[in-house]
Amino acid sequence: MKYFFLLPLLFLPWCVTAQDLFTKVNDANNPVTTFSNTPAPYKGAAWIDLDDDNRPDLFAGQRYLFHNDGNGQFSALPNLNGATTGQIASGSSWGDIDNDGDPDAITANYISGLHLNNGDQTFSVGNADLSNFADYSGWDCALADVDNNGLLDLTFVHACCTFHPSGPFTCRLYLQNSDGSFSQQTGYEFTDQTAPYTIPVWADYDLDGDPDLFIGSGPASSAGPDFCYKNLLQETGAFTLMRLSTAPFDALQNGQTYNFPDIDNDGDLDICLTNYAGVPTRLWRNDGNGNYTSLITPFTPAGSFLANTWGDIDNDGDLDVLISADNNSSVRCYRNLGNGTFGNLETAGTAGASVSGIALADYDNDGDLDFFTNGAGAARALFRNDSLAGARHWLQLTLQGTTSNRSAIGAVVRVKATINGQPVWQIREVSAHNSFQSHNDLRQHFGLADAEWVDSIEVRWPSGLIESFGTQASDRFYKIIENQGLSLLTSASEPGRPVHLDISPNPIVDQFRITSDRPILSVELFDSTGKNIPLRCEASAAGVVCRLPETLPAGNWWVRAGLGQGQFAVRPLIRI
Numbered sequence: 052m053k054y055f056f057l058l059p060l061l062f063l064p065w066c067v068t069a070q071d072l073f074t075k076v077n078d079a080n081n082p083v084t085t086f087s088n089t090p091a092p093y094k095g096a097a098w099i100d101l102d103d104d105n106r107p108d109l110f111a112g113q114r115y116l117f118h119n120d121g122n123g124q125f126s127a128l129p130n131l132n133g134a135t136t137g138q139i140a141s142g143s144s145w146g147d148i149d150n151d152g153d154p155d156a157i158t159a160n161y162i163s164g165l166h167l168n169n170g171d172q173t174f175s176v177g178n179a180d181l182s183n184f185a186d187y188s189g190w191d192c193a194l195a196d197v198d199n200n201g202l203l204d205l206t207f208v209h210a211c212c213t214f215h216p217s218g219p220f221t222c223r224l225y226l227q228n229s230d231g232s233f234s235q236q237t238g239y240e241f242t243d244q245t246a247p248y249t250i251p252v253w254a255d256y257d258l259d260g261d262p263d264l265f266i267g268s269g270p271a272s273s274a275g276p277d278f279c280y281k282n283l284l285q286e287t288g289a290f291t292l293m294r295l296s297t298a299p300f301d302a303l304q305n306g307q308t309y310n311f312p313d314i315d316n317d318g319d320l321d322i323c324l325t326n327y328a329g330v331p332t333r334l335w336r337n338d339g340n341g342n343y344t345s346l347i348t349p350f351t352p353a354g355s356f357l358a359n360t361w362g363d364i365d366n367d368g369d370l371d372v373l374i375s376a377d378n379n380s381s382v383r384c385y386r387n388l389g390n391g392t393f394g395n396l397e398t399a400g401t402a403g404a405s406v407s408g409i410a411l412a413d414y415d416n417d418g419d420l421d422f423f424t425n426g427a428g429a430a431r432a433l434f435r436n437d438s439l440a441g442a443r444h445w446l447q448l449t450l451q452g453t454t455s456n457r458s459a460i461g462a463v464v465r466v467k468a469t470i471n472g473q474p475v476w477q478i479r480e481v482s483a484h485n486s487f488q489s490h491n492d493l494r495q496h497f498g499l500a501d502a503e504w505v506d507s508i509e510v511r512w513p514s515g516l517i518e519s520f521g522t523q524a525s526d527r528f529y530k531i532i533e534n535q536g537l538s539l540l541t542s543a544s545e546p547g548r549p550v551h552l553d554i555s556p557n558p559i560v561d562q563f564r565i566t567s568d569r570p571i572l573s574v575e576l577f578d579s580t581g582k583n584i585p586l587r588c589e590a591s592a593a594g595v596v597c598r599l600p601e602t603l604p605a606g607n608w609w610v611r612a613g614l615g616q617g618q619f620a621v622r623p624l625i626r627i
Contacts, residue, residue, distance in 0.1 A: 072364075072384055073400040073422065073434035082127040083109055083117050083423070083433050092427040093357075094141035095191075095408025095488030099154045101128075101172055105449065105528055105540050107412040107492045111425050112141035113160055118172070123415050123435070133176035137161030138215055142191030142250075142408075142488030146458035148203045149231060154458065157205050159189030159488075161216065165205065181205070181225055182235050188215045189223075193484035195253035195262045196456045197282065198290035199513045202227040203456050203483075208241070208248035208266060219245045222266070226290070239292055241266055241278045248278065252484055254311045255463065256320055257341065259285045260515060262461050264292060267306030269327040274303035277324075299343050305330040308487045312361040312370045313478045315391045318465075320478070325356040325374060325487075332356050332374075336391070348393045350374055350385050358487030362411045362420045364399075364436060366443035366498030368470045368477065373399050373422065375406045375487060382406055382424060382434075403429025412492035418445040418526060420496055425489070444499040444525035449540065450481055453533040454514040458483070461513040464495050468502035468525075499525050508537070520621055521577035521609055536622035539614075552612055558625035559599070565612060566594035567620070573613035576624070584608070599626060 076084050094112035101108045106119040114134035117125040134141075138161040148155040153168040163184075165177040178184055190210040194203045204226045211219040222241040225233040237243055247270045253262040261284035268277050279300040280292035295301075305327040311320040315336065322343065324333040331353045335343035350356075355377040361370045369387040376383065384399035399422070408425040414433075415421065419440035424432050446466060450459035462481045467474060479495045499505065508520040512533050520537050523529065528540040538552065551568045565574060574597055576584040588597040597610075608624045 071398050071400045072439060074437045075400055075402075076123075076433040076435055081123075081125055081433070083111070083125045083431070086111070086115055086127065086431065088115075088425075088428050088431045089113050089136050090427055091136065091139050091141055092405060093139055093407045093488065094425050095143065095486065096410040096423045096425045097143050097145050097156075097490050098410050098412035098414070098423070098492040099145040100493070101154060101168075103152075106416065107414050107494070109414075109423060110143055110145065110156065111423070111431055112143055112158070112408070112488060116172070119414060128172055131156065131158070131166055132174040133164040133166055133178070134158050135160040135162045135164070138188060140190045140210070140214065140488070142189070142484075144192050144194040144483045144490060146194045146203050146460050146483045146493075147456065148194070148205075148227070150202065150457045152457065157192045157194060157207070159192040159207055161188050163187050163189040163192065163207055181223075181233055184223060186217065187220060187223060188217045190214060190248065191250050191484075191488050193251040193253055194460060195483065196461050196513050197253065197262055197264075198226060198284060199261060199455075199461075199515075200227075200229065201452070201454055201456055201514065202229070202231075203458070203460060205233065206251050206253070206264070208251050209245070210247045210249055211245035212247070214247065221245055222248055222251075239280070240294065246278070247271070247275070249306065250308045250484075250487060252309045252482075253461075254309070254320070254480060254482065255461065256311050256322070257281070258320065258463065260511070261285050261290075265309035267304070267308055267324070269305040269307050271305070271327055274305055274330050277304050277306040279309075299333065299335050299345070303330075304333075307357050308359055310359050310361055310485055311480070312372075314370060314387060316369060316475050316477055318476055318478065320480075323359050323361070323372065325359045326353070327357075327377070328355045329353055332359070346391075348385065349395050350383065350393065357407050358409045358489065360409050360411055360486035360489070360491060362491065362496060363498030364420050364439050366419055366440035366445050366500065368468075368475055368498050368500045368502075373409050373411070375409055375424070377407070378405050380404055380406060380430065382409060382422070400424070400432065400434035402426070402432035406430045408487050408489035410486055410489040410491055412494070413447065413496060416528070418447075440498070444502055446497045446499060446505055446523070446525055447528045448495045448497075448508070449493070449528070449530040450495070450510065451530065451532045452512060452514070453535065454516065455512045455533055458493060459512070459533070460493075463511045465509040466497050466505050467507040468499050468505045470500045470502050474506070494528075518623075519609075521582070521611065523621075534623070536609075536620070538620040552620040552622055554610060554622050554624055558627045560627060561601070562596065562598045563624070564594045564596050565610065567612065567614060569614045571595050571612050571614060575611045575613075577609045577611060
């Protein structure tokens with residue numbers, strides 16, 4: 052534990068560094084490193100907290116579930132009910148589909164599935180709830196709230212026409228209605244026409260408040276069109292998709308995985324696309340006005356690349372990338388140099404067989420990102436980050452929607468910190484699909500380099516609500532519940548119980564009482580920019596009573612309570 056308080060072979064040769072960056076976990080007693088995997092060569096993994104204990108559990112396609120027991124150990128759970136085998140590919144996407152407090156899943160398999168969590172780590176199959184879905188075979192799938200109604204919608208893609216033993220099928224898109232039923236959507240190329248659809252990614256690439264759709268469609272042996280769509284929900288008030296036809300979306304690709312990292316921390320989302328044989332992998336920088344410049348990097352030559360997944364693996368304040376290549380057991384790593392360029396190839400880790408899916412998470416809760424790989428057989432491997440982050444600081448946020456979908460998928464988070472003497476904003480989007488047939492932990496991880504504090508946290512929820520929080524200490528796990536404030540989960544490696552903090556009355560005129568199940572050592576008041584407002588408080592048997600300054604105007608404010616042992620909790624306060 053680190054705790055710091057306050058298809059074809061590659062056309063290019065594979066270069067292997069002298070030592071892998073991550074430590075491969077070889078533990079005969081840890082089932083995530085020893086389970087008997089299926090032989091399907093193209094399948095992914097997902098990190099998801101099944102029991103809300105702030106420890107990411109693991110799903111390894113095509114059907115394996117593991118509980119994170121803490122201290123780096125896992126235990127095997129029953130296989131995901133209804134997850135099938137029988138083909139070469141398997142993807143999954145996890146989120147709270149029915150908003151009942153536990154994560155559900157969709158899977159793409161020989162027979163794809165909707166899997167609803169029963170609340171006890173067992174699952175019921177909900178395929179009968181989906182029209183025109185019987186025996187549907189899919190290559191991959193993704194969850195997103197595409198119409199921002201607070202309910203997750205389902206997307207399945209099928210790689211026509213030689214990649215499945217059944218079909219061919221078009222893609223399936225289901226919108227979830229307010230009563231929990233699903234309506235199949237048609238009228239788009241991907242829903243009505245067959246093509247070699249590979250990886251679907253929903254991302255708000257233009258940051259206008261609705262998720263857009265990007266489907267890599269690599270035919271494997273030649274170039275072809277990808278299927279990229281802008282969501283017109285904000286423009287028209289109703290969900291509809293418009294095919295993107297301008298650069299860079301108009302070029303022929305051999306598309307696999309789209310991703311939208313902010314590589315230069317300038318506040319807009321750039322684009323990375325891994326391409327398969329014969330077409331270079333792409334990285335485009337966004338100039339902020341919707342114009343994209345193609346960049347040449349060490350990872351943009353042509354190759355049979357599959358996953359690209361992004362995270363700050365060294366906690367220096369900018370995003371690095373891990374890439375998988377077909378028919379290769381090593382995971383490529385390219386570290387962001389902080390000036391819009393990337394370092395040369397390093398090997399993040401080497402599995403025992405060809406890797407396709409990569410999923411990032413801080414599974415041991417020590418403040419840095421680890422990863423799991425999947426693919427055929429021994430490609431399943433766990434890699435621990437032991438030294439890349441050094442003593443650099445970090446922050447991790449769990450988001451929970453109320454009006455928005457409970458998993459907060461689609462929420463955009465911005466964190467400001469002073470890094471190496473300069474104010475830096477970093478941006479993340481909560482996504483249930485951001486790698487090849489895989490997705491990273493839904494917790495949002497930020498590397499902070501030398502910053503012992505973050506100056507500001509801003510969340511734009513799918514509902515449209517924007518919330519801001521002031522100064523918070525680094526090296527901690529926080530939870531933000533939509534319209535209910537921010538609380539500290541823990542600053543140690545093993546999570547403690549959530550903080551309970553109440554303000555009454557709220558809204559207030561001039562005086563309020565604050566109570567908690569823990570001793571309250573300090574109370575502070577902040578505006579939305581993090582500026583501290585003087586506050587007079589006195590302890591009483593009924594809690595801490597505070598009086599607002601007479602000159603404080605009406606509006607929204609934030610109360611931050613210090614609870615000892617480095618713990619804080621933040622709650623919104625409204626003055627009328």
